Amino acid sequence: MQRTLFEKLWDQHxxxxxxxxxxxxxxxxIFLHERTGCIALNGLQDSGRELRNxxxxxxxxxHIIDTFPGRTDKTLMPGGTExxxxxxxxAKFFNIKLFDINDHDQGISHMVSAEQGITLxxxxxxxxxxxxxxxGALGALAWGIGTSDCEHAMATETLxxxxxxxxxxxxxxxxxxxxxxxxxxxxLIKSYGASxxxxxxxxxxxxxxxxxxxxxxxxxxxxxxxxxxxxxxIAPDTTTFDYLSGKTYAPKKQHWEQxxxxxxxxxxxxxAVFDAELSINCxxxxxxxxxxxxPAQSVFIxxxxxxxxxxxxxxxxxxxxxxxxxxxxxxxIQGAFIGSCTxxxxxxxxxxAEILKGxxxxxxxxxxxxxxxxxxxxxxxxMGLHKIFxxxxxxWREPGCSLCFYAGGEGFSDGQRIISTTNRNFEGRQGRxxxxxxxxxxxxxxxxxxxxxxxxxxxxxx
Amino acid sequence: MKKFIQHQxxxxxxxxxxxxxxxxIPSREMKKVSKLGLGEGLFSGQRYxxxxxxxxxxxxxxxLNQAPYDKxxxxxxxxxxxxxxSREHAVWALVEYGFRAIIAESFxxxxxxxxxxxxxxxxxxxxxQIQSIADEIGNTADAFSLKIDLQKRQVSSxxxxxxxxxxxxYSQQMLLNGWDFIELTLQFRQQIDQFIHHDRKLxxxxxx
Ligand code: SF4
Numbered sequence: 001m002q003r004t005l006f007e008k009l010w011d012q013h014x015x016x017x018x019x020x021x022x023x024x025x026x027x028x029x030i031f032l033h034e035r036t037g038c039i040a041l042n043g044l045q046d047s048g049r050e051l052r053n054x055x056x057x058x059x060x061x062x063h064i065i066d067t068f069p070g071r072t073d074k075t076l077m078p079g080g081t082e083x084x085x086x087x088x089x090x091a092k093f094f095n096i097k098l099f100d101i102n103d104h105d106q107g108i109s110h111m112v113s114a115e116q117g118i119t120l121x122x123x124x125x126x127x128x129x130x131x132x133x134x135x136g137a138l139g140a141l142a143w144g145i146g147t148s149d150c151e152h153a154m155a156t157e158t159l160x161x162x163x164x165x166x167x168x169x170x171x172x173x174x175x176x177x178x179x180x181x182x183x184x185x186x187x188l189i190k191s192y193g194a195s196x197x198x199x200x201x202x203x204x205x206x207x208x209x210x211x212x213x214x215x216x217x218x219x220x221x222x223x224x225x226x227x228x229x230x231x232x233x234i235a236p237d238t239t240t241f242d243y244l245s246g247k248t249y250a251p252k253k254q255h256w257e258q259x260x261x262x263x264x265x266x267x268x269x270x271x272a273v274f275d276a277e278l279s280i281n282c283x284x285x286x287x288x289x290x291x292x293x294x295p296a297q298s299v300f301i302x303x304x305x306x307x308x309x310x311x312x313x314x315x316x317x318x319x320x321x322x323x324x325x326x327x328x329x330x331x332x333i334q335g336a337f338i339g340s341c342t343x344x345x346x347x348x349x350x351x352x353a354e355i356l357k358g359x360x361x362x363x364x365x366x367x368x369x370x371x372x373x374x375x376x377x378x379x380x381x382x383m384g385l386h387k388i389f390x391x392x393x394x395x396w397r398e399p400g401c402s403l404c405f406y407a408g409g410e411g412f413s414d415g416q417r418i419i420s421t422t423n424r425n426f427e428g429r430q431g432r433x434x435x436x437x438x439x440x441x442x443x444x445x446x447x448x449x450x451x452x453x454x455x456x457x458x459x460x461x462x
Numbered sequence: 463m464k465k466f467i468q469h470q471x472x473x474x475x476x477x478x479x480x481x482x483x484x485x486x487i488p489s490r491e492m493k494k495v496s497k498l499g500l501g502e503g504l505f506s507g508q509r510y511x512x513x514x515x516x517x518x519x520x521x522x523x524x525x526l527n528q529a530p531y532d533k534x535x536x537x538x539x540x541x542x543x544x545x546x547x548s549r550e551h552a553v554w555a556l557v558e559y560g561f562r563a564i565i566a567e568s569f570x571x572x573x574x575x576x577x578x579x580x581x582x583x584x585x586x587x588x589x590x591q592i593q594s595i596a597d598e599i600g601n602t603a604d605a606f607s608l609k610i611d612l613q614k615r616q617v618s619s620x621x622x623x624x625x626x627x628x629x630x631x632y633s634q635q636m637l638l639n640g641w642d643f644i645e646l647t648l649q650f651r652q653q654i655d656q657f658i659h660h661d662r663k664l665x666x667x668x669x670x
Contacts, residue, residue: 012665015657016650020632024650026657028668036549038495049644055670079493086495123668130548130572144572146550147497148579148643156647158654162630164571194480195542199571228545230571251667259667294480312478405547406489414512426484426546428507432515 002269005235006166006201009141009266013124015158022162027153028123029056032096033109034087035063036128040150041090049155051094057154058118059091060099062108066408067370067397071101076409105248107373107399110134110341114218115375117247121236121263126153131341131423132231133224137217138244139236139266141201144225164230165275167200168268171208173283178457180351181216182343182421182440184208185223186288186298188280194296197229200275203268204234208282214243215345222342223423226295235267287456289328289439290425292316297425301329301443301455319427320435321417328437328453335418336367336448337430339397340404343421343441344372349380352445353388355459361393362451366412369394370402394448405429419447464581465640469562470609471535474525475596481539482546483573487555500551501558530605538595539566544573553580563610565617567592578633579643583610585617585627598622612638 003011015024032040037059044051051057064083066075073084084101091098099106105116110131113119121139126132128150135142145159153159171184189196202224204217212220217239221232234240241260244250251259290298291305293316299305304325308314317323322331338344338352349371361367369389371377377399380386386396401407404422411431412418418436421444422429425436437453446456491503508524510517520527526534537556543566544552553576556564563583577584587595598621599606608619612634618624636643662669 016653018632020630022630022632024647024654026654026661035492039497039550042495043497047644078490079495082495120668122665128548128550130546144548146548146553146572146576146579148550149575152644152647155644156650156654157658158647158650160643160647194545195568198542198568225546228542228570249670255667262665262667312480315478405484409490411490424482424484424546426482428488429484432488432490432507432512 002271002273004166004268004272004274005139005203005233005266006141007272009122009124010163012122013141018160022160024158025124025161026158027126029058029118029125030150030153031109031113031118031125031127032057032059032150033063033129034061034065034083036147037150038083038087038090040128040147040154041094042086043147043151044154045090045093051096051154052157054095057094057096058113059087059096060106060109060112061087061101062400063407065101065400066410067400067402069398071398073101078409080409104374104378107375108341108344108401110222111344111373111376114138115247115373117244117250120244120250120259121240121266126150126159130225131222133229134218134222134341136224136232137214137221137234138240139234139263141231141233143231165200167197167202167276167278168274169202169204170206170277170279171204171282172206172279173208173281175208175282176286178287178442178460179285180440180442181212181220183285183288184280184282185220186290186295186438187285189223189227189295190288190298191280192227192278194226194294195228197224197227199228199230202227202229202232204232209234210237213347214239215347218345219342223295226423236263287440287443289443289453290437291320291322291328293319293425293427295423295425295438299328329455331453332417333365333419333447333452334416335412336361336365336444337403337418337420337422338368338441338444339370339372339402340422341372342423344370344376346376346379348421348441349376349385352441353385355442355445355456356392356449357388359392359449361448364451365448367394367448368397368403370397371399373399403430406431419444419453463579463640463642466562466581466583466612466637468609468611468613469535470607471562472530472533472605472607473536473538473595473599474531474534475538475599476525477538477540477596479540480542480545483544483549483552483570484546486544486552487549492549492551497554498558500555504555504559533605535560535562536608536610537561537564538592539564540592541567543569545570548572550576553577553582557582565592565595578636581637581640583612583637585610587617587625587627591625594622
């Protein structure tokens, strides 16, 4: 029988079909963080239930901790310290591996999970965090769950899941200069709407995917939750294998060889059937920027905001203080943020530094760069990237979620306009009343320099 | 988990699409390592007035602060309700505030699962059905209430036709009986162990 990549993963993990038509799916890895994971661990403790396999459960600190240099358990987040200390206690109680605040391998959960080789092709991976779909880039079946389901997974090593529908998105053409995988995924969401992939397992494929680096693939899969997908998937290939080789928790020796053999079978068979298929011509894409309060409310940087026909668009425009058919170019900004599980990786920092080199951030802009993980921070410092950021006027932070969402209790102010490499431009996401425009690291770097939204391509060497 | 069998309550319309969990409960309201104490933070961005970052008092312009909607227990919304962050706090806040059911055209997947784990009934109706309920709310001077019968999987009122909704049998049983789903799965322990025993031989590399 011809099967999709998703079906191969699904069948491999199905323990039992349940009376309601859903299936009991075996879970290979559980990843936690101190905001939602902590509550799940405490819930398990309170119910007196056992955590079945502590070896396959991991936890990091990223959401509550602050990102200022010299940080401790104290944060600006109301009640934050309790989350940090209780997570530490619970991790110890259940004997699970914790990437603690100032460890050399701490970072944002979805980044650590990949960097450490905890997520591998062919595994099922869950985390009480909606951006777990990021890890589908490795060819793992990885999805975000709630706290109750997380307790379920820890207590039973399984989850009850209704088999999602399947979509395939083929990315054709080539990438134009100044265009990154952030722009591609924003373009997909803009084209088909914020619920365009509702509940579906979405496989990304095509010539453009094959050419993308592992890091760029993570960025692409990351925003599948903004497309309302159940998760994203990319068939593993040599890019994937090279990325994983030698990682701490990746298989070694004969296990590695067997794994590679298995992983090479992870692709959709030629005649496998999807419930929906889309195709995107990437040659048409230029840098994107969001104008509203949903990632779908985005435009090419050269385009104008559409005519605001419906109430949702009108209220988004009102919140963002933008109007009908306005161009975003030259709109003054007060904040610029580079980081997050979308764009907090080494290649993102490199792309931004390339533009920042020799320039200064506009004096009216609070500019912050937060590497997504300690490993990224270290590598960036070894390359001297931090000097470029600091010389330009960026704050250089400790790893974590940071200003992506008020992490560490820190936000931008009411009415401020921010350009950000993050994934969500929801109302109040970066602070009550703060207006977020999401874009690529290159776009954020260029805007930080000019103090206003610009087309980053003017900074590219010709 | 609290059972859901039948419920009759006032409906409040919040009809926009894509109401995300950041709006339902902003991060700054999640102050404790606890599933409780979240009702006050529900929709806090709109529900309160602020001076700087401090709450000054209720925002009278927000519908949940207006009679009769301040007594609402059923929320009516548009497409993709509960999208965004996986935070189960959104459901805990809605439940603690007093909501028993959410009617929407569609739901964020994680949010919908979270509802079912906490006795909050997610009801999917079509855009036209939602519009007809909204119209009826607009036409009713006093409180408009709906009756939701989970056994019949039906929504009805004295003023609108009855609408059936889809919910799988299993979820229906869970809610009707208030079952603990972890307990139910633990009954499969033997089967799970057999699966692992077999799988370990096939995928030795996957086990740490
Ligand atoms: S960086 Fe932002 S989106 Fe990513 S896990 Fe942290 S808070 Fe969530």
